[in-house]
Amino acid sequence: MTTRELTYVKAFNEGMHQVMAEDPDVFLIGEDVAGYGGVFHMFDGLLTEFGGTRVVDTPISEQAIIGLGVGAAARGLRPVCDLMFMDFVGVAMDQIFNQAAKMKYMFGGNVSVPLTITTAGGAGMSAAAQHSQSLEAWLAHIPGLKVAMPASPYDAKGLIVGAIRDDNPTIVVLNKKMLGVKGPVPEELYSIPFGVANVVREGSNATIVAIGRMVVEAEKAAANLEAAGISVEIIDPRSVQPLDIDTILTSVKKTHRVLVVHEAVEFGGIGAEISSQIQESAFDYLDAPVTRLAAPFAPVPFAPILENAYVPDAPRIEAVVRRLLERK
Amino acid sequence: MATPTEALEAVMPTTRELVLDLHRRMVRIRRFEERAGKLVESGDMPGFLHLYVGQEAVAAGVCSALTDADQITSTHRGHGHAIAKGADFRPMFAELYGKTTGYCKGRGGSMHIVDMNRGMLGANAIVGGGIPIAVGAAFASQYRGDGTVAVSFFGDGATNIGAFHESVNMAAVLNLPVIFVIENNGYAEFTPQDRHMKLTDIADRASSYGIPGVIVDGMDALAVRDVALVAIERAKRGEGPTLIEAKTYRYFDHQGIKGMRILYRDPAEVEAWKTRDAINLIEAIGVERGLVSAEEFAEIWAQTEADIEDGIEFARNSPDPDPVDILDDVYTS
Numbered sequence: 162m163t164t165r166e167l168t169y170v171k172a173f174n175e176g177m178h179q180v181m182a183e184d185p186d187v188f189l190i191g192e193d194v195a196g197y198g199g200v201f202h203m204f205d206g207l208l209t210e211f212g213g214t215r216v217v218d219t220p221i222s223e224q225a226i227i228g229l230g231v232g233a234a235a236r237g238l239r240p241v242c243d244l245m246f247m248d249f250v251g252v253a254m255d256q257i258f259n260q261a262a263k264m265k266y267m268f269g270g271n272v273s274v275p276l277t278i279t280t281a282g283g284a285g286m287s288a289a290a291q292h293s294q295s296l297e298a299w300l301a302h303i304p305g306l307k308v309a310m311p312a313s314p315y316d317a318k319g320l321i322v323g324a325i326r327d328d329n330p331t332i333v334v335l336n337k338k339m340l341g342v343k344g345p346v347p348e349e350l351y352s353i354p355f356g357v358a359n360v361v362r363e364g365s366n367a368t369i370v371a372i373g374r375m376v377v378e379a380e381k382a383a384a385n386l387e388a389a390g391i392s393v394e395i396i397d398p399r400s401v402q403p404l405d406i407d408t409i410l411t412s413v414k415k416t417h418r419v420l421v422v423h424e425a426v427e428f429g430g431i432g433a434e435i436s437s438q439i440q441e442s443a444f445d446y447l448d449a450p451v452t453r454l455a456a457p458f459a460p461v462p463f464a465p466i467l468e469n470a471y472v473p474d475a476p477r478i479e480a481v482v483r484r485l486l487e488r489k
Numbered sequence: 490m491a492t493p494t495e496a497l498e499a500v501m502p503t504t505r506e507l508v509l510d511l512h513r514r515m516v517r518i519r520r521f522e523e524r525a526g527k528l529v530e531s532g533d534m535p536g537f538l539h540l541y542v543g544q545e546a547v548a549a550g551v552c553s554a555l556t557d558a559d560q561i562t563s564t565h566r567g568h569g570h571a572i573a574k575g576a577d578f579r580p581m582f583a584e585l586y587g588k589t590t591g592y593c594k595g596r597g598g599s600m601h602i603v604d605m606n607r608g609m610l611g612a613n614a615i616v617g618g619g620i621p622i623a624v625g626a627a628f629a630s631q632y633r634g635d636g637t638v639a640v641s642f643f644g645d646g647a648t649n650i651g652a653f654h655e656s657v658n659m660a661a662v663l664n665l666p667v668i669f670v671i672e673n674n675g676y677a678e679f680t681p682q683d684r685h686m687k688l689t690d691i692a693d694r695a696s697s698y699g700i701p702g703v704i705v706d707g708m709d710a711l712a713v714r715d716v717a718l719v720a721i722e723r724a725k726r727g728e729g730p731t732l733i734e735a736k737t738y739r740y741f742d743h744q745g746i747k748g749m750r751i752l753y754r755d756p757a758e759v760e761a762w763k764t765r766d767a768i769n770l771i772e773a774i775g776v777e778r779g780l781v782s783a784e785e786f787a788e789i790w791a792q793t794e795a796d797i798e799d800g801i802e803f804a805r806n807s808p809d810p811d812p813v814d815i816l817d818d819v820y821t822s
Contacts, residue, residue, distance in 0.1 A: 223655075225659040229628050259615050260621075
């Protein structure tokens, strides 16, 4: 397998090219995905390679974009519907949570909806309250949906391929601030299934369960802590639905201390679910309460000084891990 | 209101077979609904029902012009569309009873009848929710070039929801083979049309999207079939969607078979529409033109009764779902 350095967005783009070349039932539809290649260049070159039947620009109509995907998926195609910014899921929510998510079950198993929704979430770019959110807990709460948040170029490629090959409605949430982050990516087509966590770094003193871009911040924190003689294990669940709780529990049983970090607001976030499951399944292994670090209960602010205060970062992760270790 | 013109009559003649076909579809809908309504009212069947009685000509007229390969999406008032598309009484009653032998294995109930083998892509309990899905089904038709079309049925109330506007515009822009059928029964739940829009003819909305809007008498199955055929042929020629407004009427209340809880509509209005009943009309046409005898129509009613009793008995004797299986089919594995 030949591996080279690619940016996160190029890795994603390569996955799109390869999976569309592999399967003629895959098509892409959304706002400015064809002629413009997507506002984040996620879809560059697809129109040229696959033509206007398979790469389709639409009016600004999120509900109809997703609904079109649902209907086409129910007929056996594999649509990729782009929602540009994750904040826009609200506009299309009925088609996502009442239609795509429920058709399989509500129709007694008679219909499968192999629909993939792509979108970009996350703060840190002064994009303010309606272009910066992390709404994964909303989506993960709906039975029938699967939600992945790639945290590396390798995963950006593998998870989009895994999503498109999955026979369920999936949502792949890219992180806007990671688009230019580089990392090793194999040239070949490969797939990462949903529900398989990545042990990003092995350690023995504490576990950090990090979601999306927080994996990168956790890695920086872990490097600093290692210099101070503290060994941190980092688990990236990759998908928050399904959630690979087994890998998390295995780590907790080894380190006995755990911090969950995400950039969505803390209240009702996916960290609450992870904390609860850890305490229900591994209470006797814990040497300290399961701790969360997440955004405060406010919309994402615009001013850089406010936004920096809002989104968890490596120094705060490091500080919380140190406090976790002080508990006897 | 459009009635079958002489020209259309020449192209699409009213044959004995067609009259029998439309009559059979409508009688099956009416008797299913009346019987199901009573079964819920008596407590024999769970849940609640939005009954299609009065609007039969719309589903029957449109679906008679479709094949099993053509797809439809439906509404919370969806039994009529399923039956018109060819759904069987056994799994329909079984579904309403919440049995494993139902169309949805007891997972969906009245508002979610689906029959993929007959192109019934599902009834939908969110007003307007099925409209974008029909656009997607039509996208698949165009993508594959398989010559099929999709039809979305929905009410006057649904034309005020965003999904309608987004979907019609999208289908127009992408030139998709889809037919949007508004069943204008004059009421959005309990709110009359003049209080939920400024338009008299909802077909006028078509001009906003640059597509044809056609008004048809929704109590005349032959007329509905004719406009549906024109729209289907247009779609198959690659000329895009059509918006059809069928003016029709809901005999029963928004849900159930009991009378109106409050007098949101004049009982005289209900009776006036009943004088234009779709089944009476097709029987009159059949007899007057010497195509079908009164006895033959009576035979359809009798056969329908027998089929209904068979369906109910099948449903009652079918096994309940097992709660052990409650997680089955949340995901495709």
